[in-house]
Amino acid sequence: ETFKDKVVDLFATHFPDKDPRTFQVDRIKGGSFNRIIGVTISQPKPQEFTWEWVLQVFHNMCGQRQVKKDEKYIIRIPRAKYEGDEMKYDVAVLQFAASRLPYPIPRVQFVDYTSENALGSPYTIQPRLEGNNLAPVQTSLTVEQNVKLTRYVMDIHRKMHSITSVAPGVIHPDTTTSSHLSLTRFLVPEHPKGHEKFLALKHATLPAESQTTKQFLLELCNRQEDLDETTQDWAWPFWHQFKQIINLLHDRGFLPDDEVFHFSHLDLLGRNLLASVDHDRNTIDITGVLDWDMEFSCFAPKFVAYKAPFWLWVTDDVNDENEDFADTISDPEKPSLVAAKRIFDETAGEDWKRFAYTPEYQIARKMFDVLKTGCANQPMQVQAQEVVRRWKDLYPEDE
Known part of the structure; x- marks a missing residue:
């Protein structure tokens, strides 16, 4: 069969x-x-x-x-x-x-x-939703199409910004209705060399509690450090360095204690949108918003939720997750990309742009990605090193 x-x-x-x-x-x-x-x-x-x-x-x-x-x-x-x-x-x-x-x-x-x-x-x-994956055609959109797409994507983010919680975490299966929200702490990721102790730790999830952003990040850092020590009897030095960065971000006012957590889609990119594109009529309609998995959809700190959708103004050869290009246009000669960046800068508001373009928040987002995922593979270990290096470049006096 x-x-x-x-x-x-x-x-x-x-x-x-x-x-x-x-x-x-x-x-x-x-x-x-x-x-x-x-x-x-x-x-x-x-x-x-x-x-x-x-x-x-x-x-x-x-x-x-x-x-x-x-x-x-x-x-x-x-x-x-x-x-x-x-x-x-x-x-x-x-x-x-x-x-x-x-x-x-x-x-x-x-x-x-x-x-x-x-x-x-x-x-x-x-x-099955109608439409085709947007990613293969996104950079070929006209100015009018990319402007409409940019406004649509920004609207999705704004709606998610408005859905908040005093606790960070992952939506629990007990959440039965839109008005009843049950959260659990971020699940400790699976380690490729896990054993019985690790499995016990992995499934020891607890209900999420009200926290400040600083408390949440430090707790997540401690859990990752405990995971390392449980599974390999030693911990990566990144975790200690991350704790220092978190405390310094808080001391310098980047992690205020009164901020809440926002519903976020951490992979809201062209590859997770379905669209109907009509080049003859110069129209675009978004027919599907995909990939609402636990891995990418959660209640996260404000600086995570307020990332710029800069994939709208970069070309195919640019990594759509590399925030080095967030405040630049990869091809200034392409009018559709210029228009997308202009629409964001003119309509996002100062608060969103501050979170989007400030180097400290860009570093914090890369750090959060490591904290959420762990350092069980080489790419995340390299990213953790990059976080520490970029912080030292920004604040050499902290060494």
Whole structure:
């Protein structure tokens, strides 16, 4: 039995009134954390001389041609081998975002957190949103299209800025409605050489509590340091250096104690937007906002939420996560990029721009990424070193 057959069997259980012969299964490019499968349920033609066939012929003769649209779905299957515990958090985030934000966000129609199914894996089934991935065409947009896109992306961020909490954390599966918010502390990331002690630590999650930004960052730093000592009997020196930077950021007024935490999508880039682009009519419509996973969607410090969407004014050859380009236009000769940067600078407001362009906050965001993810792999170890180096360059007197 092929994987395609397994998908057909699964859909036959969820759509018992449909003919499995109308199921078309396609592989879709997935992400780092999920395998994506597309399924189209075609609408069968009515049999000749049935009432449905007669009505269809009649409508066609009257110029009222009625065409039933195919039903399209996607299956998201986690690449990691676990029994759905973390997927419960992903579903909770998705449902919370869909209930609080007025944008085309996927909804979960079916979910199984176990492996006791035709696929042998946890999965979710979602109606497939219209449109194509924006990333491949984003830099070819016209000025008018990129201006509309920039305003739309900024509007998403503003709506998320308005959703706040006195506690930082990840949305807990107990969150059942848009008005009932339950948060847990950031989950300690998995270590590739984990053992029993680590697993006990990993699942010892606690409800999130009201904290200042400084308290939250120091606590997260201590948890990562404890994780290192638990799994490898020593800790990276970055954690001690990060604590010094956090305290200095607070002492210099960059982490005031009265700030709350904001709902954030940390990977809101072109690759996670679906769009319908019509170059003939010079229009663009955003048809989907994707990737509301626990890994990227959380209640984070204000300096994290108020990052500039600078991917809107950089070219394909520029790393869309490198904030060295946040306050520059990678190709000043390209009018659409110039227009996007101008719209942000003119409409973002001084508060957002201060968080977006201030070097201390850019360093703090790189540090937060390490604090959230850990130093279990070389890229994050290099990033941690970069944080320390950039701070020393900015404040050599702190050594």
